[in-house]
Amino acid sequence: MKGEFATTDEAAIRALAEARKQEPGALLPILHAIQDELGYVPEAAVPIVADVLNLSRAEVHGVVSFYHLFRTAPPGRHTLYLCRAEACQSMGARALEAYVRDKLNVDFHETTADGRFSLEPVYCLGNCACSPAVMIDETVHGRVTPERLDELLS
Numbered sequence: 451m452k453g454e455f456a457t458t459d460e461a462a463i464r465a466l467a468e469a470r471k472q473e474p475g476a477l478l479p480i481l482h483a484i485q486d487e488l489g490y491v492p493e494a495a496v497p498i499v500a501d502v503l504n505l506s507r508a509e510v511h512g513v514v515s516f517y518h519l520f521r522t523a524p525p526g527r528h529t530l531y532l533c534r535a536e537a538c539q540s541m542g543a544r545a546l547e548a549y550v551r552d553k554l555n556v557d558f559h560e561t562t563a564d565g566r567f568s569l570e571p572v573y574c575l576g577n578c579a580c581s582p583a584v585m586i587d588e589t590v591h592g593r594v595t596p597e598r599l600d601e602l603l604s
């Protein structure tokens with residue numbers, strides 16, 4: 451459940467950072483906490499976290515941009531995870547990937563213009579016997595063809 455404060459609520463972001471600043475390697479836990487609360491790590495959080503941890507803004511920004519798991523923009527209402535691991539690739543995941551990129555007009559780690567879907571890669575959903583697999587929000591789907599994907603996204 452996302453929190454109730456606005457992404458511009460600097461005091462709340464600072465409180466999240468202050469609460470974890472003593473943890474070993476506090477930067478990652480702080481960034482995770484912000485993303486858990488807001489759904490992403492807004493640009494406005496970078497100087498606040500840098501200040502709390504006595505780091506440069508460039509250091510914080512570098513970590514945010516290095517790890518793809520951190521979003522820097524609000525996520526879509528739904529997340530489509532497309533498996534890129536071997537079993538799925540051998541069963542057509544690459545073609546599915548090309549299809550979905552074209553259909554949604556996004557690349558991985560991006561969100562559709564209407565804010566409906568974010569596209570994320572995943573490396574095995576534990577559904578290899580039913581490759582290729584995708585997961586939409588919490589639900590895994592197997593043997594996904596472009597036609598089936600159209601149905602799932604509609």
Ligand code: FES
Nearest residue numbers: 533538575577578
């Ligand atoms: S390789 Fe795709 S679900 Fe395992």
